Amino acid sequence: MNLHRRNLLQFTAIFTLMASAGLITEAQAEEWNKAAFEGKSLDEVFKALGTSTPEKSSLISMNAPDIAENGAVVPVSISSNLKAQQIAILVEKNPSTLAAQFFIPAGTESFVSTRIKMAQTSNVFGLVKADGKWLMTSKEIKVTLGGCGG
Amino acid sequence: MGDPMRIRAAETNGVVDVKILMKHDMESGQRKDASGKLIPAWFITMVNVKAQGKDVFNAEFGSAVSKDPFLNFKYKGSKGDKLLVSWIDLRGDKRTDEATVS
Numbered sequence: 697m698n699l700h701r702r703n704l705l706q707f708t709a710i711f712t713l714m715a716s717a718g719l720i721t722e723a724q725a726e727e728w729n730k731a732a733f734e735g736k737s738l739d740e741v742f743k744a745l746g747t748s749t750p751e752k753s754s755l756i757s758m759n760a761p762d763i764a765e766n767g768a769v770v771p772v773s774i775s776s777n778l779k780a781q782q783i784a785i786l787v788e789k790n791p792s793t794l795a796a797q798f799f800i801p802a803g804t805e806s807f808v809s810t811r812i813k814m815a816q817t818s819n820v821f822g823l824v825k826a827d828g829k830w831l832m833t834s835k836e837i838k839v840t841l842g843g844c845g846g
Numbered sequence: 847m848g849d850p851m852r853i854r855a856a857e858t859n860g861v862v863d864v865k866i867l868m869k870h871d872m873e874s875g876q877r878k879d880a881s882g883k884l885i886p887a888w889f890i891t892m893v894n895v896k897a898q899g900k901d902v903f904n905a906e907f908g909s910a911v912s913k914d915p916f917l918n919f920k921y922k923g924s925k926g927d928k929l930l931v932s933w934i935d936l937r938g939d940k941r942t943d944e945a946t947v948s
Contacts, residue, residue: 728891733908769912791876792909798919799904805861809918813874813910 700791704734732794738821741786741794745830750823753778753831758822760837764814767839773809778826780806789818814839848935853945855929862923862947864895864903866931867916874909888936890915896930897923897947923947 735741742749759773774783783806784797795812806824814820817839823832849869855862868890875887887909895903902921927947934940 728906733906771916773918787910790910792874794908795910796908797906799906801901801903801921803923804902804919804921807920808905809916810905811912811916813912815876 700734700736729797732797733792735793736791737793738786738788741784742830744794745784745797745823745825747830750830750832752833753824754833756822756824756831756833758820758833758835759809760820760835763838763840765840767814767816767841769811770814770837770839771809771811772820772822773807774822774824775805775807776824776826778806778824778831780824780826781828782823782825783808784823784825785810785812786821786823787812787814787818788821790815848933848939848941851931851933851941851943853929853931853943855927855945855947857923857925857927857947860922860924861920862897862927863918863920864929865916865918866893866895867914868893868933868941869914870933870935872907872909872911872913872915876909890933890935893917893931893933895919895932897921897927
């Protein structure tokens with residue numbers, strides 16, 4: 697059984713167990729978008745997010761280093777002039793392509809900054825959902841020391 | 847209950863800049879221990895931030911968010927806003943911390 701599938705089964709088992717044990721509510725167990733985080737490619741994540749390949753948009757900016765010294769801690773910021781409802785960070789060559797997604801209520805700026813792990817040099821995509829439509833920008837980040845394994 | 851997080855929130859011109867540093871190992875499930883066995887995945891999956899009882903930010907993390915997750919976002923708010931930051935992880939462990947906007 698490949699490792700990813702085993703992890704997935706573990707997640708599923710754990711969530712189901714926790715939900716049935718009342719440790720987390722059913723709602724919480726379902727809220728975490730498991731399908732999106734399981735995606736092993738850009739296309740799989742786009743599909744799980746409910747879109748085809750988003751159009752590139754110059755209205756989204758990604759602030760991230762050209763070269764990440766340490767793949768375990770890569771700072772990435774996404775901002776946009778669009779009114780974002782959702783923002784997502786995808787790392788093309790990571791085992792789990794979707795690194796994180798954010799939900800932006802009205803009154804919150806279309807901006808987020810966080811730190812992610814990158815397994816190797818890869819294109820990183822910043823997606824923004826505005827007006828019900830997903831758009832994106834991308835940047836290649838070179839990694840000198842991979843951040844996913846020992 | 848997890849370890850306390852650090853929250854810094856400062857308001858300028860009606861916009862509150864919020865910086866959060868959570869304490870969590872964020873095991874991706876990809877690493878192996880000394881004997882070559884895979885260390886099971888254990889990471890924060892969801893983060894919720896409320897200001898004055900209303901949601902101002904929600905995040906979902908996968909296995910690729912760095913150890914001791916850092917978040918920075920901005921929302922329209924005021925000095926004195928009561929912030930509540932909560933997270934839950936894969937094991938159902940939770941943590942909630944409060945802060946007041948300065």
